[in-house]
Amino acid sequence: MNQDVLIKLSGITKAFDGETVLDNMDLEIHDKEFVTLLGPSGCGKTTTLRIIGGFETPDAGDVFFDGERINDVPAYKRQVNTVFQRYALFPHLNVYDNVAFGLRLSHVPKAEIETRVKEMLEMTGLRGFEARKPSTLSGGQQQRVAIARALVNQPRVLLLDEPLGALDLKLRKDMQNELKRIQHATGITFIYVTHDQEEALSMSDTVVVMSRGKIQQIGTPTDIYNEPVNAFVADFIGESNILDGIMIADKQAKFAGQTFVCVDGGFEPNEPVDIVIRPEDVDVVPVEKGMLAGKVSSVTFKGDYYEIIVDIRGFKWMIETSDYVAPETTIGLSIDPDAIHVMKKSEYSGMFGDYSTFSEEMDHLSDPDAGQGAEEAAE
Amino acid sequence: MKKKLSLLERMAAVPHIVWIALFIVGPMLFVLYFAFTDKNNQFSFSNIGQLGNYSHIFLLSVLFALIATAVCLLIGYPLAYFMARSKPSTQRILMILLMLPMWVSLLIRTYSLLVLLDNGGLINSLLKAMGRKEPLKIIGTGFAVVLGMIYDFLPYMVLPIYTSISKLDNRYLEAAADLGCTPVGTIFRVVLPLTVPGILSGVTMVFVPSISTFYISQKLGGGKMELIGDTIERQFKQATANAYHVGAALSLVMMILILISTLIMNKISDGDEGGVLV
Incomplete structure (x- = not known):
């Protein structure tokens, strides 16, 4: 594992309607690491992810990306991509256009878009689904489109917000292996949010256990368990x-x-x-x-x-x-x-x-x- | 889950069915009958044959309705977007402001516009006070008529668009930003396409009353702007034996025009996910 710190949260505090969700939180995430934020609902794990993604601004504290403070950098300028909890695939676009969305925005040449999208659909097992609308896909397929749509942009960091929550047990196991494999193959830093401890233990390099807006423990899955x-x-x-x-x-x-x-x-x-x-x-x-x-x-x-x-x-x-x-x-x-x-x-x-x-x-x-x-x- | 309705439940629909049969289907059949008969009540295409004489009026009506609809969309969409994205308290105030004119009858609203734009009206009085000798002629122009349509029908454009923007899931906007889309880009790439059903409702709700209006064109057109609604009204008012039949034929054409435009709208919205036309 590379020890370079890629993302650093320092003294992050966030409250919604006077209720503290994150309380003076410090966290370092290393390059190419698979980090899982684990905790019960309401522990602040999703808020942490949204602060890294740029969808929430901390009330206090700083967010650093690659050594640079990014508190005021809007989401669309950050080098991170997100797999949203319920996928948030664009319903008006087909699978191909959903996946190509980010590349088109960054003015990648058309031919390259085509190769990269095809490659990504291949990798996520979605070949042949290019022209389908998201609403015609199963939960697992939508999940894979969401992953492809985020990964095709080759972000430095991929944020995953309970991405497997809506899938049944068998599919969830398959997707866990799939995600682990993709993370290995691409070398992209994964920040993964879940409340499922088994998922956290089996997938992560580092587990961050959270409760009541505070980090309880950071460690390898074995450390955390033992x-x-x-x-x-x-x-x-x-x-x-x-x-x-x-x-x-x-x-x-x-x-x-x-x-x-x-x-x-x-x-x-x-x-x-x-x-x-x-x-x-x-x-x-x-x-x-x-x-x-x-x-x-x-x-x-x-x-x-x-x-x-x-x-x-x-x-x-x-x-x-x-x-x-x-x-x-x-x-x-x-x-x-x-x-x-x-x-x-x-x-x-x-x-x-x-x-x-x-x-x-x-x-x-x-x-x-x-x-x-x-x-x-x-x- | 299809359950057989009980007799009582089926009875509940009877008043409405009777109403539709008496006051909608019946009159439409009469229109059809008059359109294809002459004054001796003989079957005839002569009324339809005369329609060519009115083609310029049809064209003008369609043109005015299209302009009014387009302007309403251009003004209404940004307004609806602003409303839907502002604080709930601001939303309520804007909604009241938007609905306020609709508490007043259409006739009175049109009259108030007449008072405003007339040769001796408010605007011209102001201009006169500022030293202009000849009054600015607004009433009697196409501009005044289209302005009247926009003024009267704008809320019908804003409301359905507002509804569809406020129902839009914020996750799509976040997903767009996440993928590198600027806020402005997000409006064009995500918000607009996902609110097409609202746009289509708005367009229909403005276009249909605009193309069939006769009151606005009479008041603000100063009698010089004859639209198809005016022509039809005049035919029936004349009440000569023949005019009735020509009026029916004109009405038939207008109904067909509206039907076609509705079908086009439905066709567009069918192409979209879950597109519904109100």
Whole structure:
């Protein structure tokens, strides 16, 4: 990866009707990087993208492109192109004219336009669709036209605003690979906005996790998953058991009534912390060999594994295991030191409960802000 | 989802059907009948044969209506664009200003224009006060008639265009800017083509009353500008046995003219995505 900083946001603040959407945000995006802005709706990710695209002006802070301040450069003069959330293909133009739109504006010779448009349609699998109007295309095809229309201009940066949101699961997977391939082939910097953590993890070089107008964590997908900085990131990315704990000393964490050996350090003695343990990192063992013991309250078959909910001293853990265990039996659990991830307490601590009310349907609705609201109401 | 309508539901349409049959279809059949019969009520092409005598009037009417429509479009489109893109409070004020003249009857509006433009009218009084001896002759010219049409029918151009511009999704404008299109370029490449249905509605709603008007040309034309509407009115007023039949033939031609122009409009809008003609 090239380390040149291409886009730099510094101290960006933006409010709509008095409501702060971005709060003093700093971000650097490198050349040829695939960056994903990830977060729940309302976290400010789309606004960030629109500020880079030139569709919103920040209330405070500066936007730099290739070292130059571009706050006052209008959208039509910026070297970025956007794939819009619902594509925004021009309904009065056919596929060819939609794709050729940007090239015609920059007075590219006609013959070159033709080669480049054909090439792009070839690459996006749209050959033969030149004369079709957007309204006659399927969602996936429209999506590809939108990508072709943006990419044909060979922008330095491509902005993608939830581009796969409207597609069904199968198509979304295909398009994820497709986008990754295109990014690789063209070497264009991609800034990708999504609320889908799986999409973010599987496609990006760098993931920027956002919440409440602030960046929570920036890192590679592995970093973000393995080393979440706070309860919000841990909860938003993948499944997590988040427990209250105390760091007795370096490499000694106390939670669930037991002291465990872990690999983290650098905390004050007896500092309260949040402990994250991923469901797949817990091993099911016979009770007598377990570090913890609990009663299985539910088992769900997931195809390649079982998802079980275990009650340990009133806290419901989620555990993924390949071996079947019967509900209502008592099992032992074993946790490796490197599976225990210790985080500093944050404003998000205690916001995410255990899996006692967990259901598949509710999962995609999980929203920390809503959680907080419920908590405040309860107080 | 086609559900069979109940008897009661079908009954609901009866008053309207009766109305149309009595006052629209019936009279049209009469027009057709009179147009193809002579004063002895014998089938005849003689009325149609006489139409050639009126060709210059037809041409003048079409010409005036076209000019008025074109000017309305040129004034109306930018106005509608400005209205649709301004703040909601400004939009409301502009809308009231635009609609205000329509609270007054067409006759009175035309009269007020007469008062303004007449030899002893406001403009000429001003000119006289400024030292001009001969009054500027406006009434009785084609200019006055076309001005009257524009004055009376401009709101009909602005409203449908305003509606279609305000319904235009802002995403298209952003997409155009994103692809390097300047704001002015965006108007011509995106806004105009996407508001063609509104333009066509506006054009129809101005062209049709302009080509059939008789009142504006009588008042502002000072009796010198005879349009097809005037000719038809005169034929029926004369009420001689033959004039009735010629008037019917003239009306028939005008209906056909309007029908043709509507068909052309529909044809254009069919070529567009979701084009609807009001």
